Amino acid sequence: MIKEQRYEMILEKLSNSEIQSLEKLSLDLNIPMTTLRRDLADLEARGLILKLRGGAKIISNNVVVEDKFENKVEYNIEEKKRLAQKAVKMIKANESIFLDTGSSTFYISKLLDPKLNLTIVTNSIYNVQELAKNGHTNVYLLGGKFTSITGAILGYEAIEALKNYFFDKSFLGVNAVDKNQDIFTTSSEHAQIKVEIIKHSQKAYGMADSSKYNSKSFYKFATADELELIS
Template sequence: MVQDLGISFTTIRRDLLELEEQGMIIRVHGGAKPLRDKNVAEELLDEKLSENVIAKKEIAAKALDCIKKGETIFLDAGSNTYYLSQIIKPELELRILTNSIINAQELAKNGNNFVNILGGRFKLKTGAIIGYEAIKSIQQYSFDIAFLGVNAVDNHYNLYTTDDDEAQVKEQAIKQSRFAFALADRSKFNSKSFIKFASKNEVTVISED
């Protein structure tokens, strides 16, 4: 490829870096690939957990820095929030509500004692608990911080998900929280999905950048 184009490896690496910074591509081993199509479809949770792992762990570390000891938090379902659940320690003495069974399991493994799970309908594809019961349950709580999963972030920092039931849970969590953060790795940017659940004046986006 270098010979065909008549340019150096250094030039290729520089150009790929610039394109990645502009949100047009994501670099992978051996080259690069375009970011997701403009409209994003839902992936299986197991697939998402194995994608962009380094970036998601960086995001989790940044999110952890936003938490103060003794706070009450909502931890949404999703792959980015999963990596946050892995590093929350009992020394923070948090009260945590989550709509994700695997997040609850990770929190319990770490020794966190005050973990509550929303009741409602379990969505196997994303591992989220959703529906009327979940909405009614979450209305009883008041959170210092909500950490939300997100499927897509457009150029105006509007946030999207693929399911209206999941969107309702996220919207309600934002209403019940003093601060709300969306955890989104770079691959989620410059795209949209089925339903918008928040805009940039409601939620702060934490990414690896």
């Protein structure tokens, strides 16, 4: 198991309990105690957890861990629809756009008018299904590793494919925005994709409903200077 996967498992476990003992974490997650101590030290240095004598706890409920797409798309629906409406107004006919994974970007795919004749690239199977249902024909899905929790295509192949594109506008999912306007996602794999999308976009936007603010998550991938937040 790679380090990033262990970190995600630890954070998810801690998010479900006030305090977890090191022994229980080690046993439940099948992580050797020496490795667990190093992982917890790194997570504490990032400001995500607090190490205690013989245990650990997440610093606050404002640390965001990944949830299933099916759950996220049903949460804060009206606000996400309003964000999507703002995003759609920024898109002009015949542009090339990227739609990232996430519930807010999914609502963009529901609202886009096929008459705009857009070229749309995405790494979300949910976006592809919605765009096809609504009559869009110039839709491209990145190849790579499928992640069932978010419905995302990630990994080396997806990153390499992105190097062949340039987008007029891209719309990225955001998991958390802290008080310094640093922008976070929940895994290194999602972060790597988002960084590459920003590099290959004339203008990049982050979709951040009110629940995303004053919180942190696992990986910082941008600042508000690099990614304009639609909120």
